[in-house]
Amino acid sequence: MGSALAVLNKLAQSRVIDRLGMRKPAERAVFEATRTGFRTVGAVSRTFTRQTGSGSPTRLTDRRSGRFDLTPTEDQEMIVGVVREFADDVLRPGAERADAASVTPDDVLEQALELGLTLLEVPEDAGGLGSERSATTAVLVAEALAHGDMGMAVACLSPASVATALSLWGDGAQQQTYLPTFTGSEIPAAALAVGEPRPLFDPFELDTTAVRTGDGFTLNGTKSMVVRAADAELFVVAAQLEDAGPALFLVESDSRGLEIEAEPAMGLRAASLARVICTDVTLPWHTLLGDGQPDAYAECVRLSRLAWCALAVGTGQAVLDYVIPYVKEREAFGEPIAHRQSVAFAVANIGIELEGMRLATYRAASRAEQGKDFAREVALARRLCAEHGMRIGSDGVQLLGGHGFVKEHPVERWYRDLRAIGLAEGGLLA
Amino acid sequence: MINLEPPRKLRFFINQAHQVAAEFVRPLSRKYDLAEHAYPKELDMLASMIDGLSESGQGQGAGAAGVRRTDNGDDSGVRNGTNLASVLSIMEMSWGDVGLLLSMPRQGLGNSAIASVADDAQLERFAGVWAGMAITEPGCGSDSAAIQTTAVLDGDDYVINGEKIFVTAGDRCDAVVVWASLDRSKGRAAIKSFVVEKGTPGMRVERLDHKLGIRASDTATISFEDCRVPKANLLGSPEVESDQGFAGVMQTFDNTRPLVAAMAVGCARAALETTRDLLQEVGVDADYDRTPHLQHAAAAAYLAMEADFEAAYLLTLQAAWMADSDRPNSLQASMAKAKAARTANDITLRCVELAGSVGYSEHELLEKWARDSKILDIFEGTQQIQQLIVARRLLDLTSAELR
Numbered sequence: 001m002g003s004a005l006a007v008l009n010k011l012a013q014s015r016v017i018d019r020l021g022m023r024k025p026a027e028r029a030v031f032e033a034t035r036t037g038f039r040t041v042g043a044v045s046r047t048f049t050r051q052t053g054s055g056s057p058t059r060l061t062d063r064r065s066g067r068f069d070l071t072p073t074e075d076q077e078m079i080v081g082v083v084r085e086f087a088d089d090v091l092r093p094g095a096e097r098a099d100a101a102s103v104t105p106d107d108v109l110e111q112a113l114e115l116g117l118t119l120l121e122v123p124e125d126a127g128g129l130g131s132e133r134s135a136t137t138a139v140l141v142a143e144a145l146a147h148g149d150m151g152m153a154v155a156c157l158s159p160a161s162v163a164t165a166l167s168l169w170g171d172g173a174q175q176q177t178y179l180p181t182f183t184g185s186e187i188p189a190a191a192l193a194v195g196e197p198r199p200l201f202d203p204f205e206l207d208t209t210a211v212r213t214g215d216g217f218t219l220n221g222t223k224s225m226v227v228r229a230a231d232a233e234l235f236v237v238a239a240q241l242e243d244a245g246p247a248l249f250l251v252e253s254d255s256r257g258l259e260i261e262a263e264p265a266m267g268l269r270a271a272s273l274a275r276v277i278c279t280d281v282t283l284p285w286h287t288l289l290g291d292g293q294p295d296a297y298a299e300c301v302r303l304s305r306l307a308w309c310a311l312a313v314g315t316g317q318a319v320l321d322y323v324i325p326y327v328k329e330r331e332a333f334g335e336p337i338a339h340r341q342s343v344a345f346a347v348a349n350i351g352i353e354l355e356g357m358r359l360a361t362y363r364a365a366s367r368a369e370q371g372k373d374f375a376r377e378v379a380l381a382r383r384l385c386a387e388h389g390m391r392i393g394s395d396g397v398q399l400l401g402g403h404g405f406v407k408e409h410p411v412e413r414w415y416r417d418l419r420a421i422g423l424a425e426g427g428l429l430a
Numbered sequence: 431m432i433n434l435e436p437p438r439k440l441r442f443f444i445n446q447a448h449q450v451a452a453e454f455v456r457p458l459s460r461k462y463d464l465a466e467h468a469y470p471k472e473l474d475m476l477a478s479m480i481d482g483l484s485e486s487g488q489g490q491g492a493g494a495a496g497v498r499r500t501d502n503g504d505d506s507g508v509r510n511g512t513n514l515a516s517v518l519s520i521m522e523m524s525w526g527d528v529g530l531l532l533s534m535p536r537q538g539l540g541n542s543a544i545a546s547v548a549d550d551a552q553l554e555r556f557a558g559v560w561a562g563m564a565i566t567e568p569g570c571g572s573d574s575a576a577i578q579t580t581a582v583l584d585g586d587d588y589v590i591n592g593e594k595i596f597v598t599a600g601d602r603c604d605a606v607v608v609w610a611s612l613d614r615s616k617g618r619a620a621i622k623s624f625v626v627e628k629g630t631p632g633m634r635v636e637r638l639d640h641k642l643g644i645r646a647s648d649t650a651t652i653s654f655e656d657c658r659v660p661k662a663n664l665l666g667s668p669e670v671e672s673d674q675g676f677a678g679v680m681q682t683f684d685n686t687r688p689l690v691a692a693m694a695v696g697c698a699r700a701a702l703e704t705t706r707d708l709l710q711e712v713g714v715d716a717d718y719d720r721t722p723h724l725q726h727a728a729a730a731a732y733l734a735m736e737a738d739f740e741a742a743y744l745l746t747l748q749a750a751w752m753a754d755s756d757r758p759n760s761l762q763a764s765m766a767k768a769k770a771a772r773t774a775n776d777i778t779l780r781c782v783e784l785a786g787s788v789g790y791s792e793h794e795l796l797e798k799w800a801r802d803s804k805i806l807d808i809f810e811g812t813q814q815i816q817q818l819i820v821a822r823r824l825l826d827l828t829s830a831e832l833r
């Protein structure tokens with residue numbers, strides 16, 4: 001441990017890596033190289049000032065319409081237009097590099113925040129942009145971002161998801177303490193930590209525990225696939241509250257007993273996934289979100305699954321858009337391979353299943369937005385996106401053959417990213 | 431604004447259709463599956479009731495003829511009209527029984543064809559006629575441009591010669607819409623559709639097929655021997671010009687494929703509901719929130735089936751919604767048909783497996799639905815034809831490039 005620290009210290013003082021613009025990748029390399037024996041403490045850079053006064057919480061209202069309609073509102077079209085441009089111009093061109101470096105560059109994150117992604121779900125009264133709660137807008141935005149790159153989309157959306165959690169389940173004091181930072185100019189990295197490193201993980205049966213103490217809770221357990229955990233200043237952590245089932249807790253990153261361990265994975269590398277290890281972390285009583293109500297937690301799990309569905313749809317669309325020109329240009333046996341039914345039908349099935357995934361995701365989102373029960377719809381959308389999304393990722397590589405297997409083309413990255421769908425829990429909220 | 435719930439204004443109507451399916455259609459299901467070729471006389475009364483509802487405006491314009499595209503005065507371009515009403519009511523009726531739905535008087539696919547391409551005068555002349563659809567021939571199926579049946583103009587009549595097979599409701603209907611070529615040397619541009627009324631000399635129902643499923647519905651072979659029909663029975667333009675004519679008859683499919691997709695959705699839902707009940711009886715239930723992998727394998731299988739069902743259902747609504755909003759929907763119609771039909775087939779077969787001998791025996795209707803569903807992935811364009819259409823559209827390839 002001591003020698004690891006020494007090496008790290010040396011590297012940190014090096015001017016070479018600054019001159020070569022390598023600091024971020026180098027830090028990442030160190031972080032990963034030492035992940036088995038070395039744990040870092042959480043980011044300590046901001047103190048959230050708790051304001052007294054318990055104003056009533058501000059929440060977004062829902063809207064209702066009786067007509068079957070697949071047309072986005074004008075507002076949604078405008079927002080999605082801007083986000084799509086960002087995804088095309090910034091995320092897609094930078095995706096390969098971010099994947100290799102296992103980090104989303106700061107300027108990308110800054111631009112994403114400038115777009116106001118964290119503001120959409122925050123009520124206007126609390127300084128946000130949202131005048132109406134719209135899971136549909138969140139889904140459309142996530143889909144558009146993932147068309148650029150899923151890993152960076154996850155990194156960009158992570159703070160927004162914590163803002164959404166605060167907007168939906170925070171009480172007046174919690175909102176006043178934390179929400180203003182998400183609407184300010186320097187938005188903190190923040191993450192929603194639900195998953196745990198365990199086969200057959202079920203978010204309704206958590207290993208992480210919160211035990212009541214005299215004036216709060218003691219948190220123990222390990223969370224998995226936490227987005228940009230090493231940089232995050234605020235976590236929303238899911239833990240089994242001894243007498244009330246799973247619940248969400250606000251945990252500041254400088255809490256004693258909280259450690260971060262890099263957890264680089266098959267894909268989503270630009271999201272800088274990590275484990276958050278809580279060992280006897282002491283939390284004051286007011287860190288419990290949503291009064292620990294089972295309904296709030298279930299809604300959190302569902303909205304999170306919904307967000308991952310939206311990402312699957314966006315990345316699935318990226319695959320389809322990429323393979324179409326490829327199979328029309330690539331020739332074999334003297335003609336474009338698109339002229340062969342086995343190839344053409346594979347493309348057709350990508351199109352068919354992708355559209356089904358999209359509609360199921362939109363339906364779940366529109367029900368959530370209207371305040372209707374959406375447990376069924378989100379479960380079905382998730383199932384579709386896990387199965388067909390992965391198939392689309394796999395066929396994307398297959399249609400390019402050997403060329404799909406090498407990093408000259410993005411399909412191998414989409415293949416790795418799409419495997420996250422159906423197993424990822426938490427991280428994002430629609 | 432994005433909303434994928436069935437339209438609020440149609441809820442009463444859908445509920446009504448469900449009542450009819452539950453109280454009237456479903457109880458007749460096994461009877462006419464066993465008594466193939468027996469006429470389900472009970473349907474006459476039901477058809478009259480549906481006609482009555484249409485007259486009174488309570489039918490929401492749904493039914494085989496509900497696919498006609500009309501100008502809509504709505505500036506927003508977003509409408510929930512007769513196409514949505516049709517697919518939603520067909521889903522309910524097919525939940526009752528697909529075979530009986532196909533035997534509903536005056537609700538034939540020929541009625542959809544007439545509604546799609548007839549001019550106003552023809553529409554009026556053929557009002558109230560029960561029309562079947564005659565396209566397939568012994569020598570051609572999916573390649574409908576290769577049909578051999580001819581129609582030759584002679585004075586004020588067309589003289590039709592040829593043989594048609596697989597005509598749904600061909601024995602019971604009042605008329606059939608026949609595809610025939612005006613000039614076989616001109617290829618598909620010369621293919622036109624003609625309304626031939628029963629009793630026309632030279633037209634003969636040769637035989638009825640015995641089938642795997644939808645046995646309540648008659649499937650006929652019809653021959654035409656110097657069969658003379660008035661010139662005015664040709665639907666659409668009589669001109670043989672480029673591919674416009676064929677495009678016209680093919681346009682029918684954009685309207686009828688969502689209807690067949692709706693049949694598949696209804697049939698699949700019937701199987702899913704029965705299977706869920708049967709599984710619950712043995713203590714297995716599916717939980718939407720919990721990880722499927724931690725649930726009973728049968729529950730996980732059920733959730734996987736229901737997911738594909740959901741996709742099929744929504745794709746079908748999308749295709750109909752686009753038709754209502756007067757947007758081109760060929761791609762979406764074929765996507766819906768492809769997904770719904772293969773899903774219905776998979777689901778009904780899997781449900782039989784899950785229910786074991788209970789599903790396989792005639793005690794339940796599961797085995798029947800598994801037989802019925804197969805045709806849905808074949809008629810109105812097979813799975814493979816739908817994939818061809820979808821692929822050509824997505825890849826922007828012609829039928830010469832992608833054959």
